[in-house]
Amino acid sequence: MVKLAYHGHSCVEIESGGHRIIIDPFINGNTHAKVKPSDIRVEAVLVTHGHGDHVGDAAEIAAANDCAVVCNFEISNWLGAKGVKTHPMHIGGSHGFDWGRVKLTPALHGSSLPDGSYGGNPAGFLVFMGGKCVYHAGDTGITSDMQLYGRLNPIDIALLPIGDNFTMDLNDAVEAAVLLGAKQAMPIHFDTFPIIAANPQEFIRKVEARGIRGRICMPGETLEV
Numbered sequence: 001m002v003k004l005a006y007h008g009h010s011c012v013e014i015e016s017g018g019h020r021i022i023i024d025p026f027i028n029g030n031t032h033a034k035v036k037p038s039d040i041r042v043e044a045v046l047v048t049h050g051h052g053d054h055v056g057d058a059a060e061i062a063a064a065n066d067c068a069v070v071c072n073f074e075i076s077n078w079l080g081a082k083g084v085k086t087h088p089m090h091i092g093g094s095h096g097f098d099w100g101r102v103k104l105t106p107a108l109h110g111s112s113l114p115d116g117s118y119g120g121n122p123a124g125f126l127v128f129m130g131g132k133c134v135y136h137a138g139d140t141g142i143t144s145d146m147q148l149y150g151r152l153n154p155i156d157i158a159l160l161p162i163g164d165n166f167t168m169d170l171n172d173a174v175e176a177a178v179l180l181g182a183k184q185a186m187p188i189h190f191d192t193f194p195i196i197a198a199n200p201q202e203f204i205r206k207v208e209a210r211g212i213r214g215r216i217c218m219p220g221e222t223l224e225v
């Protein structure tokens, strides 16, 4: 079993067996977040890509917790130059940590860092903790490759962007959940800014019509998988 805590946008904590990690810790500037970066207690910070709404408070949280930021090689270099502890990885690679295992998937998006530095290719994460597989898509459009990620790594819950404009919209996210063969799906990356307004209930209705359990987690809430 794993417990997910959602802080709005793409920021999710995953907890199992006393281990906890955070993905895309955009908290300062995220009006939906009900926590402060200093509230976060984790063993690792995972960052999908270089955009400011994903790197967010990664450096501060990693320093406060004396833990590494797990990210692609280019973001690792950028953070490392600022004195941040990192664990560089890249797409297709996986690694086992004390808290669990993570594998990087491709994402169809950009990844420049907040100061314009090159941020490598954007990624998604397959996180294996507590006997479950959680897929965090990062920012991405739909791709038929998703079928392969799910076939090779059976997915218990897929966290999918639905906000449109910068990523998939909710209709594509429903198709993505089907391609992934996910048992459950949860919408992320919506309503944080007016341009990514979306209706999570519509996503849930449509995904359930395709035989996948829809899960909504409001910012500040947790759910068990």
Ligand code: NI
Pocket: 049, 051, 054, 109, 110, 139, 166
């Ligand atoms: Ni982005």
Ligand code: MN
Pocket: 051, 053, 054, 139, 166, 189
């Ligand atoms: Mn984004």
